[in-house]
Amino acid sequence: MVAAVDAVAEKVVAQLREECATPATRLDGVATAMEEEMRAGLHQEAGSKIKMIISYVDNLPNG
Numbered sequence: 001m002v003a004a005v006d007a008v009a010e011k012v013v014a015q016l017r018e019e020c021a022t023p024a025t026r027l028d029g030v031a032t033a034m035e036e037e038m039r040a041g042l043h044q045e046a047g048s049k050i051k052m053i054i055s056y057v058d059n060l061p062n063g
Helices: 002-020 024-043
Strands: none
Touching: none
């Protein structure tokens, strides 16, 4: 009985993985587009759909 349930579960998981699979080229495209939007958001006030706050240290204390 347990083996039959395991087999059904494996089949369901395999089907779900197949249906949800995203090609690596598509993921690369999404990552590239997101990076471009983030860079645009750092360069211009209204240059991107992604709002970015410049948050790097530009001056260290010296005393």
